[in-house]
Amino acid sequence: MMTLSLCSRKQVDFIMTVNGPVSSGDMGVSLVHEHILVDFIGADSITDQRWDRSKVINRSLPYLKQIRELGCRTFVECTPAFLGRDPLLLKSLSDSSGLNIITNTGYYGAGNNKYLPKHAFYETADQIAERWKMEWDSGIAGTGVKPGFIKIGVMDGHLSDLHIKLVEAAARTHLKTGLVIASHTGPAIPAFEQLAILKDEGVSPEAFIWVHAQTENDLSFHIKAAKMGAWISLDGLNDNNLDEYIRMIKNMKERGLINKVLLSHDSGWYHPGEENGGNYKGYSTLLEKLVPLLRKEDFTEMEIKQLLVINPSNAFTIRVHRIN
Numbered sequence: 001m002m003t004l005s006l007c008s009r010k011q012v013d014f015i016m017t018v019n020g021p022v023s024s025g026d027m028g029v030s031l032v033h034e035h036i037l038v039d040f041i042g043a044d045s046i047t048d049q050r051w052d053r054s055k056v057i058n059r060s061l062p063y064l065k066q067i068r069e070l071g072c073r074t075f076v077e078c079t080p081a082f083l084g085r086d087p088l089l090l091k092s093l094s095d096s097s098g099l100n101i102i103t104n105t106g107y108y109g110a111g112n113n114k115y116l117p118k119h120a121f122y123e124t125a126d127q128i129a130e131r132w133k134m135e136w137d138s139g140i141a142g143t144g145v146k147p148g149f150i151k152i153g154v155m156d157g158h159l160s161d162l163h164i165k166l167v168e169a170a171a172r173t174h175l176k177t178g179l180v181i182a183s184h185t186g187p188a189i190p191a192f193e194q195l196a197i198l199k200d201e202g203v204s205p206e207a208f209i210w211v212h213a214q215t216e217n218d219l220s221f222h223i224k225a226a227k228m229g230a231w232i233s234l235d236g237l238n239d240n241n242l243d244e245y246i247r248m249i250k251n252m253k254e255r256g257l258i259n260k261v262l263l264s265h266d267s268g269w270y271h272p273g274e275e276n277g278g279n280y281k282g283y284s285t286l287l288e289k290l291v292p293l294l295r296k297e298d299f300t301e302m303e304i305k306q307l308l309v310i311n312p313s314n315a316f317t318i319r320v321h322r323i324n
């Protein structure tokens with residue numbers, strides 16, 4: 001924890017966790033795309049009465065303690081509003097695990113708009129952006145917990161008008177808050193359409209995380225987006241795709257773009273409605289298996305630090321990235 005001093009001569013770079021601002025330099029080894037709880041019931045039916053916080057904590061805490069022991073310090077929880085985002089749950093887990101946890105504002109349009117609240121369909125981009133900015137200014141729904149990034153989601157083809165509006169709302173929220181935009185995207189087509197909208201809005205690609213970029217098989221698109229300045233999030237790591245991850249990371253390294261790669265598992269999570277939260281997958285593959293493999297493949301300690309510590313810190317530092 002740190003206090004932001006108004007009289008300090010130079011503004012300290014910081015990230016926003018569920019327990020308040022933390023100096024970017026203290027973010028440490030970070031998992032940038034994981035989940036504690038996801039509920040796919042839909043925006044029309046979801047409430048936080050659908051899960052018992054103490055049960056979710058009992059189920060998820062051992063996995064968080066495990067990665068804390070492996071050296072992880074910051075955990076970015078990517079569950080959006082209307083899909084089970086629960087700031088108080090995350091605050092309690094942060095306190096008991098010793099991890100920094102980051103939550104988000106924004107709406108998830110993927111899944112055929114099932115997770116969008118009604119007002120997202122008829123409000124303007126500015127009205128939606130105002131709601132997200134309000135969470136940054138005053139905290140989420142009276143909890144006092146502030147978001148540390150904007151999470152949106154789009155379908156994997158061309159963007160619909162509704163999703164274009166969500167991207168515009170994200171761009172406008174970014175310009176007012178400095179929160180980075182992580183967009184559930186997948187293939188290259190919607191990734192580059194979103195970057196074009198950001199450009200029209202005056203937002204630099206540095207403010208955009210291309211989530212699930214690993215699902216794009218043509219790796220030249222990773223290079224192209226990274227050269228523009230976007231973050232390439234390879235966030236579906238598991239025990240069975242380590243070789244594929246090495247190949248994708250090397251592709252970036254060969255082009256001198258390792259400074260634009262983010263790594264994570266998209267793992268977890270507690271499923272409300274299922275016995276004891278259903279199947280829960282842990283978050284240890286990156287630190288237990290990928291890092292030793294990277295060493296074997298002659299990645300230096302500095303390059304590994306770049307991937308695990310420096311890139312997350314640069315991506316999630318609160319900063320407006322305007323096209324100048």
Ligand SMILES: [Zn+2]
Pocket residue numbers: 033034035078266
């Ligand atoms: Zn996810």
